[in-house]
Amino acid sequence: MKDLIDRYAREDRMLERSRDFLLEHLRDYLVARDEGGFLGCCAIAVLTGELAEIRSLAVRPEASGRGIGGALVRASVAEARRIGVRRVFALTLVPDFFEKCGFVLTSLGRLPEKSAAECPVCPKRFACDEHAMLMHLDGTTPRPLDAGEPVGYTRLFLGREPGSPL
DSSP: OHHHHHHHHHTTSSOOOOHHHHHHTGGGEEEEEETTEEEEEEEEEEOSSSEEEEEEEEEOGGGTTSSHHHHHHHHHHHHHHHTTOSEEEEEESOHHHHHHTTOEEEOGGGOHHHHTTTGGGOTTTTSOOOEEEEEETTSOOOOOOOTTOOOSHHHHHHOSOTTSOO
8 A cells, every 4th residue: 555655646646645554444445356356446535524535546557447445435425424424525636537436626625624633734835736526425516616716725824826937
């Protein structure tokens, strides 16, 4: 799991996870495997009694395109439902994938449980190019973005485009 996550982190496609972090949060992770072994992983991290985040979704490149990522997301959403969480979100560079899984683009500002607690210490906070995707587990659709509403941390809290000079 760590090797796969680190591979994508080196490509700036997700955050790196330390061995200690993975051990501490091991119960959050779901793993996909077949007769050949490990195919991918995904974590469902409960932030509050009402909100959980899908994190570290990673599928081995040679297993890509086989529906494994979607299966991991569906399993994560099912686990969130099982424990009574009302909303699930993901921060992603691939919003189209999460749209296909039933998520809706939202503003990180609508997720203060994440933006206030974890984003200020994230290594990407000054260049956050991720999209916040949200799903309500009661079947309702999250409110659409307002015109010009900022999506990610850098735009929302720093008022500039990711990667622009400080």
